[in-house]
Amino acid sequence: MATVNSVLGPLDTADLGFTLTHEHVVTASAGILQTYPELFGDLDRFKEQAAATLIEARDGGVRTSVDLSTLDLGRDVRLLADLARRTGVNIIAATGIWRDVPRALWNRTPDEIAALFVREIEVGIEGTGIKAGIIKVANDAEGVTREGEVILRAAARAAKATGVRISTHTYAPNRVGEQQIAVFEDEGLDLGRVYIGHSNDTTDLDYLLGLVRKGVWLGLDRHQTSMPIGPDWGGRAETLAHLIKAGVGDRLMVSHDWSVLGVSRTSDPLLSRSYNPDGWLFATRNVYPRLRELGVSQQQIDALNVDNPRRFLGG
DSSP states (O other): OOEEEETTEEEEGGGOOSEEEEEEEEEOOTTHHHHOGGGGSSHHHHHHHHHHHHHHHHHTTOOEEEEOOOGGGTOOHHHHHHHHHHHOOEEEOEEEOOSSOOGGGTTSOHHHHHHHHHHHHHTOSTTSOOOOOEEEEEOOTTOSOHHHHHHHHHHHHHHHHHOOOEEEEOOGGGTHHHHHHHHHHHTTOOGGGEEEOSGGGOOOHHHHHHHHHHTOEEEEOOOSSOOSSSOOHHHHHHHHHHHIIIIIGGGEEEOOOOEEEETTTOSOTTGGGGGOTTGGGHIIIIIHHHHHHTTOOHHHHHIIIIIHHHHHHHO
16 A cells, blocks of 8 residues: 555545645745735635635545645645645645745755755654655756755655655746756656656647656646746647657646645735636646547546556555
């Protein structure tokens, strides 16, 4: 039996069900939710909207969500645990560091930082006993910077020590996933433990198929109506269909990278729905019907959120 840490304890990967592999309840900055809650407007209203979003997703078939908000993205594991209890949706929390690498870590060694990640996986986060089930890292348009490389190496070492998987934020138009893989390879990490996220911000099939040939998994995890870069959701669906027809559907996972509340955009959780009226069901309601029109079978579609996440997270 393979298990993964959820915010309510170990979860048998056979019980993951329909899984969204890259979502957020909230995206902000470290400590903002706790220190400046007024930026969130009515905090109770936000929590109710978060619960409503999860219940809507649950009623639409979603059973598990991987929440990839790290320390520097405003992670609040107590809130995640409360929402998991209230809604019945399994939530997997992340250790690691996103793009806002804290200055205090810039001159630390990979081993020092890896030990922090391992503690959050094996002991718990912020004294709660809630354990991380995935490691999140991020490199954007600038590529792998000096401090970003330290985080990648730390993540690789923590993954090797614990067996926990790595999920990356990347900038596909600049082929940054290749830079991430190069660091992981240098660390001797099994690339089957790596998920290269935001891969559908490009339609470059040569790049995407090249990543798969290296052995990683691809996160086709941006699909909603308003995206900052790359094609519209229809173009993303076509890229997904091409990859499936190219025979790599067993290495793909689909999600949205959508936050119930992104405090950088708005302090109104209801207004944030204007960016994505379907919430965490956008793919179910829009992308998958389009895939069927493009000749993708229901069995191939089911693999994207059921079979593949189970295999990825369970090994």
